[in-house]
Structure formats: C-alpha cells, structure tokens
Amino acid sequence: LEAVREQFQTHGYAVIRGFVREHELQDVIEPVFESFRLGNVPPNMRRDFCDMSGPYSREFADFNIVNAVLPREYKPELRGNVFETRARHVAQAVIGEDATLDYDQFLSKKPFRNGAVFAWHQDLGYWPTGTPDTRTVTFSLALSDATVEHGCLKVVPGSHLEKELRVHRPLVGSGEDAREEGHALALELKDSDEP
DSSP states (O other): OOOHHHHHHHHHHHTTSSSSSSHTTTTTHHHHHHHHHOOOGGGGGGGGGGTTTSBTTOOGGGOOOEEEEOOOOOOOGTOOHHHHHHHHHHHHHOOOOOOOOOOOOOEOOOOOOOOEEEEEEEGGGGGTTTSOOOOOOOOOOOOOOOOTTOOOOOOOOGGGOSSOOOOOEHHHHTTTTGGGGSSSSEEEEEEEOOO
C-alpha cells in the first residue's frame, strides 16, 4: 500500500488494478446497481435518485446520468460489501486510521445521450462550507469498460495540492436557489490543467 499512498499524495489519485474481481461483485453490487440503472428504486429516495446532468424534476425516462445517492441507506444489503471493506482499508492506509465511510453513490451514464457528461468538479465542492476535516479518498469502481469513448473518469494530477477550492457553479438553474434545482456542479479548467 505504500506505492498507492505515494501516488495518491503526489498526483491526487492512484489506480489499483484487480481491486475486486468480477465474481466478487455478482451477488450484491451488480444486482443493486442494475435495479438503480433501470429506475427500480425505493419510493423514499426522492432527491437521492436523480439525473446528475439535469434538474431534480427530470423524469427517469429522460435521465442522462442515473445518480443514486447513499444507496447503502436504501439497500442495506450493500453495507459491508467487499468493495466497501477493501476501500476502507486502503483509505485508512492513505489518509489515516480514523478514515471512515462518509458517502456512497451509484452513477450510470445512459448510452447514446449527448447530455451524459459528468462535469469537471472537485469533490469538496459538494461538501458543506466549513467542513472541519477535509481529508478524503474517493474510490471509483467501473462495472463496464471505462474508456474515453464511454466517458471514463478523468483527473487533473496535482490539483489536490492547490491551496484553495476552485469556484464551482450549479449546472442547472441560476441565482441563490440554483442548488435546489439540480445536484450537479461544475468548474472551469485552467489552461495549465492537463487531464
């Protein structure tokens, strides 16, 4: 884990190949993900199930990016799964033994949708202002091929070392209440950014 910690501290990300195997996902993670992907969700999810690229009011049939926030709260069978357990172990090795799970999320880009673009952002942009401990490790697990054509995760190496959070803006709506209209935030890339 020392190499992972070093890569994370230097670049702001690390790639861990073989973190989980496909057969380890088949019993819990894949079936739950599939239910969210198809819109089969508990009715009490409300805004925790939305289109990550548009307004909260958008109908499921029109979603571009299916976003299920805190799925382990709605589907308790996800708690303690192999991915979550291994991620916690790595996070503790990278940022400290007191690292805990704070947030989980399922995302699925619908195919052949021009609007299925996850805007550039810093995860801290979604946190409440004044969060006292901003140490974080985000784990991303692709359940299908993560290629440029499919819209893979991209990062700006070293951006985690910037002293201040970049300015974020809501993608949907305008004015003071814009965050009430949609979940997604975006930031502008600098000329010097090389994802």
